[in-house]
Amino acid sequence: MCVLVCAMIIASVGLNMSSTAVIIGAMLISPIMGSILASAYGNVSADYSLLKNHMLGFGLQIAISVAAASIYFFLYYNIFFTFNLILMPDLFNAGDEFHKKNN
Structure with missing residues (x-):
C-alpha cells in the first residue's frame, strides 16, 4: 500500500504541475493493475x-x-494559500488590513 500512496502523491503533483508525463509515470508505478x-x-x-x-x-x-490525494491537496492548498497571503498580498488583503487598523 505504500507504493500506492506514493503513486497517488506523484499523480497529485503531476496534476498540480499540469504535467502529463508525471501522471503517466504515476500510473506506471501504481499497483492497481494487479487487482484489475x-x-x-x-x-x-x-x-x-x-x-x-x-x-x-x-x-x-x-x-x-x-x-x-485528498490529504495531499488539503495540505497543499492550505499551506500554499497561507504563504501566498503572507508573501504576496494583493489589494484586497491590504484593504482588509487597513480596515482592521481603523476599527
Missing part, C-alpha cells in the same frame, strides 16, 4: 470467489488512493 487483471480473470474463468476478493481489494485501493 485478477478481477477480469475471475470473471472470465467464472471463479466468483476470486472476483469477489479482488473487487473488495480494488475498492480498498481506490479508497486509499482518494484519501491520499
Whole structure:
C-alpha cells in the first residue's frame, strides 16, 4: 500500500504541475493493475470467489488512493494559500488590513 500512496502523491503533483508525463509515470508505478487483471480473470474463468476478493481489494485501493490525494491537496492548498497571503498580498488583503487598523 505504500507504493500506492506514493503513486497517488506523484499523480497529485503531476496534476498540480499540469504535467502529463508525471501522471503517466504515476500510473506506471501504481499497483492497481494487479487487482484489475485478477478481477477480469475471475470473471472470465467464472471463479466468483476470486472476483469477489479482488473487487473488495480494488475498492480498498481506490479508497486509499482518494484519501491520499485528498490529504495531499488539503495540505497543499492550505499551506500554499497561507504563504501566498503572507508573501504576496494583493489589494484586497491590504484593504482588509487597513480596515482592521481603523476599527
